[in-house]
Amino acid sequence: MTESIPxxxxxxxxxxxxxxxxxxxxxxxxxxxxxFILLLAYGIFLLPDPGADPTPAYYLNLFLFxxxxxxxxxxxxxxxxxxxxxxxxxxxxxxxxxxxxxxxxSGTEWDKLADQFFAWDRMTGYWGILWGGLKVSLMLAxxxxxxxxxxxxxxxxxxxxxxxxINIFLIxxxxxxxxxxxxVIMVVLFFALPYLGxxxxxxxATIVALSLGYGAYASEAFRAGFExxxxxxxxxxxxxxxxxxxxxxxxxxxxxxPIVIPTLTGIIISMFKDTAIAAVVAAPELLKRxxxxxxxxxxxxxxxxxxxxxxxxxxxxxxxxNMLEKRTKGAK
Amino acid sequence: MNTFDTKDVMIEVxxxxxxxxxxxxxxxxxxxITRSEVVAVMGPSGGGKSTFLRCLNRLEEPSSGxxxxxxxxxxxxxxxxxxxxxxxxxxxxxxxxxxxLTALQNxxxxxxxxxxxxxxxxxxxxxxxxxxxxxxxxxxxxxEQLSGGQQQRIAIARALAMQPQIMFFDEPTSALDPEMxxxxxxxxxxxxxxxxxxxxxxxxxxxxxxxASRVLFLADGLLVEEGAPEEIFNNPQHNRTKDFLxxxx
Numbered sequence: 267m268t269e270s271i272p273x274x275x276x277x278x279x280x281x282x283x284x285x286x287x288x289x290x291x292x293x294x295x296x297x298x299x300x301x302f303i304l305l306l307a308y309g310i311f312l313l314p315d316p317g318a319d320p321t322p323a324y325y326l327n328l329f330l331f332x333x334x335x336x337x338x339x340x341x342x343x344x345x346x347x348x349x350x351x352x353x354x355x356x357x358x359x360x361x362x363x364x365x366x367x368x369x370x371x372s373g374t375e376w377d378k379l380a381d382q383f384f385a386w387d388r389m390t391g392y393w394g395i396l397w398g399g400l401k402v403s404l405m406l407a408x409x410x411x412x413x414x415x416x417x418x419x420x421x422x423x424x425x426x427x428x429x430x431x432i433n434i435f436l437i438x439x440x441x442x443x444x445x446x447x448x449x450v451i452m453v454v455l456f457f458a459l460p461y462l463g464x465x466x467x468x469x470x471a472t473i474v475a476l477s478l479g480y481g482a483y484a485s486e487a488f489r490a491g492f493e494x495x496x497x498x499x500x501x502x503x504x505x506x507x508x509x510x511x512x513x514x515x516x517x518x519x520x521x522x523x524p525i526v527i528p529t530l531t532g533i534i535i536s537m538f539k540d541t542a543i544a545a546v547v548a549a550p551e552l553l554k555r556x557x558x559x560x561x562x563x564x565x566x567x568x569x570x571x572x573x574x575x576x577x578x579x580x581x582x583x584x585x586x587x588n589m590l591e592k593r594t595k596g597a598k
Numbered sequence: 599m600n601t602f603d604t605k606d607v608m609i610e611v612x613x614x615x616x617x618x619x620x621x622x623x624x625x626x627x628x629x630x631i632t633r634s635e636v637v638a639v640m641g642p643s644g645g646g647k648s649t650f651l652r653c654l655n656r657l658e659e660p661s662s663g664x665x666x667x668x669x670x671x672x673x674x675x676x677x678x679x680x681x682x683x684x685x686x687x688x689x690x691x692x693x694x695x696x697x698x699l700t701a702l703q704n705x706x707x708x709x710x711x712x713x714x715x716x717x718x719x720x721x722x723x724x725x726x727x728x729x730x731x732x733x734x735x736x737x738x739x740x741x742e743q744l745s746g747g748q749q750q751r752i753a754i755a756r757a758l759a760m761q762p763q764i765m766f767f768d769e770p771t772s773a774l775d776p777e778m779x780x781x782x783x784x785x786x787x788x789x790x791x792x793x794x795x796x797x798x799x800x801x802x803x804x805x806x807x808x809x810a811s812r813v814l815f816l817a818d819g820l821l822v823e824e825g826a827p828e829e830i831f832n833n834p835q836h837n838r839t840k841d842f843l844x845x846x847x
Contacts, residue, residue, distance in 0.1 A: 507684035
């Protein structure tokens with residue numbers, strides 16, 4: 267008899283998942299509970315003493331325990347059918363164990379944390395200076411943001427005309443500024459140009475560097491937005507006798523800008539973060555101020571404070587970008 | 599016909615060639631389109647019908663040849679092609695309405711910004727055209743809320759708002775559901791009876807029989823055959839035409 271393709275009737279298990287048998291008991295509650303108890307026992311009795319000599323055995327021991335922890339949680343997190351709440355708890359337990367290991371074994375002097383990193387009493391009179399720095403940072407970002415969007419828009423519009431000669435210059439600009447690290451652009455503008463008699467000053471050098479650097483990125487974002495507008499739109503507009511410039515203004519831009527806004531907002535956020543580079547050219551912005559205070563007070567607390575300020579400013583901005591992205595997706 | 603009598607010749611095409619890189623799409627087209635004529639352009643796909651039409655208003659730049667619109671060579675560098683295009687309305691297969699504007703705004707845009715007419719006049723003209731295509735109640739609706747047939751009728755109204763001398767239709771019903779084709783063809787037939795000069799790339803046999811005064815049969819970049827619809831449909835001369843008609847009839 268020839269071998270026929272099994273039907274559901276001849277083979278009722280046709281659609282069953284063929285997994286090795288250990289998969290069924292590895293994912294079983296009993297196994298998970300037993301392995302967790304083993305994990306706890308390992309953690310309590312077998313881990314080396316934090317103060318012990320760091321011999322190879324000491325590291326191997328730690329490594330095995332981390333491996334055990336990861337394997338145990340991966341076993342639960344990989345199962346699609348497990349309840350989400352339980353998986354969340356497991357993820358937290360895993361991260362907790364890893365943090366606890368870091369706390370014990372990293373050799374950090376934790377007792378110094380509070381009076382070094384968070385010595386807020388040493389910050390008296392400093393907050394105003396940091397606030398002044400933040401204002402400079404925000405000012406730098408605002409000016410560079412406006413200019414880079416303008417540069418990007420103009421470059422993108424010029425590229426839309428697709429003139430072969432002009433395109434060469436535009437592409438050269440985009441390539442040069444996208445391939446240079448921002449810190450290099452800034453340092454060249456601030457330290458090298460004065461030798462040619464051009465003294466920009468730290469604030470101007472920063473704004474020019476950020477505008478040109480991020481202008482290149484913004485122009486690419488705009489170009490992507492322009493390309494997302496269907497060619498039929500441009501043809502329809504041109505066939506009505508509407509000029510190329512009017513087509514850009516009345517047809518392409520209104521359709522491209524909603525597409526580009528999330529990307530542009532992302533670019534502005536990156537730019538705000540990059541204003542910290544201006545510390546290198548001695549612009550009196552947040553990081554520069556924080557470093558001055560750090561030397562003055564011989565405490566890292568001002569640096570920590572600056573980091574927290576950056577965090578507090580940027581997290582809401584990132585939330586806004588996500589919201590905008592969702593909205594443009596919803597509109598389509 | 600007296601070649602110097604250009605009084606009624608709307609478009610004259612002389613030896614029109616078009617290359618896409620190495621691909622020779624149009625291989626020397628010669629034809630004349632007179633006022634109030636409705637010319638249907640037929641032929642197999644890839645035969646150059648759309649390219650031919652798009653070359654006539656330089657939406658596609660011709661590689662060589664001359665195109666005279668009302669006796670003026672539009673290939674001349676002294677010509678402002680935007681001004682030529684205001685005299686030539688164009689309707690596309692995929693409607694290409696501007697999605698960020700309402701139906702009425704779509705219609706008003708070009709007259710206000712190119713012809714520079716006032717807002718009231720444009721609105722007035724817009725409503726008249728909406729009446730003409732039977733969509734007055736859709737004036738303030740955005741294109742995405744309209745059916746294909748309605749979008750195409752708005753697109754026709756948009757082209758007519760410039761009060762063109764000539765209308766081009768590039769497969770206006772190919773992207774439509776069958777039950778919507780009729781409403782668009784009806785508008786086109788009305789325009790033909792009103793004496794509009796029209797060039798229509800289409801395979802709607804009923805419409806061509808009814809409205810067209812001449813059929814151009816384009817295949818492989820050549821104008822294979824031309825003549826009155828009855829002539830072409832009932833008594834095609836070339837094998838290429840016979841072959842094509844036997845497939846679509």
